[in-house]
Amino acid sequence: MTRTPLVAGNWKMNGVPDSASELRAMIDALKGGGHCDVLVCPPFPLIGAFVGDAADSGVEIGAQDCHFNEKGAHTGDVSPALLAAIGASAVILGHSERRADHGEADALVKAKAQAALAAGLLPIICVGETEAQRDSGQAEATVLAQLDGSLPDDAGIVVAYEPVWAIGTGRVPENADIAAMHAAIRKAVVGRYGEAGQGIRLLYGGSVKPGNAAEIFAIDDVDGGLIGGASLKADDFLGIIRAA
Ligand code: PEP
Secondary structure, rough: OOOOOEEEEOOOOOOOOOHHHHHHHHHHHOOOOOOEEEEEEEEEHHHHHHHHHHHOOEEEEEOOOOOOOOOOOOOOOHHHHHHOOOOOEEEEEEOOHHHOOOOOOOOHHHHHHHHHHHHHEEEEEEEEEOOHHHHHOOHHHHHHHHHHOOOOOOOEEEEEOOOOOOOOOOOOHHHHHHHHHHHHHHHHHHHHHHHHHHHOOOEEEEOOOOOHHHHHHHHOOOEEEHHHHHOHHHHHHHHHHHOE
């Protein structure tokens, strides 16, 4: 089954209104089309403006989180319905920083994913082990348990494997370890969704840079990347997109 690669940028809590110039530089450089999907996920307040800047460019704009309700008394939260209404097309869910900073557990990630799907958003569900879990031989069991608890009923998702110890550290697993984990994730999603699981894109995330992207994206069952730090600068992000 052919899967169009996806390169998604997670800007985290970075960016100011002027940062739209980086987005516009990316869009200009990507004119004429490419062979992979490109998504940029800025902080909530920038989404509306970025959607306008990216209109008709082929670059999609997404969010980094959402609530599982459509509306209501949830101070500070944002509903998937509102994100969809302002033009976001995807949402990152269960990022390890949200799991750590906000105590998000698998069941909550699943509820958010179900709600995102119902609103027409593409959920990008993040899983990944800590260094201690890898060192104790628990990496695969950890990721499979996260998938078991976090995956929604519908297969219209993307999964991002992001070892926690590789995020923002400049450290990347061995290619063989990425390959083994992605093969295990593929098996899990096929087990869960049947043939539709073959169509789910599996992203690798954690210290992907222009210099290592091609090698990582060439690994079986790696269908693109979720990019943090290197998505903030157009030149770096473009280098990674080209590698895909
Ligand atoms: C991330 O936070 O999703 C990420 C992959 O970060 P970085 O690329 O900076 O390691």
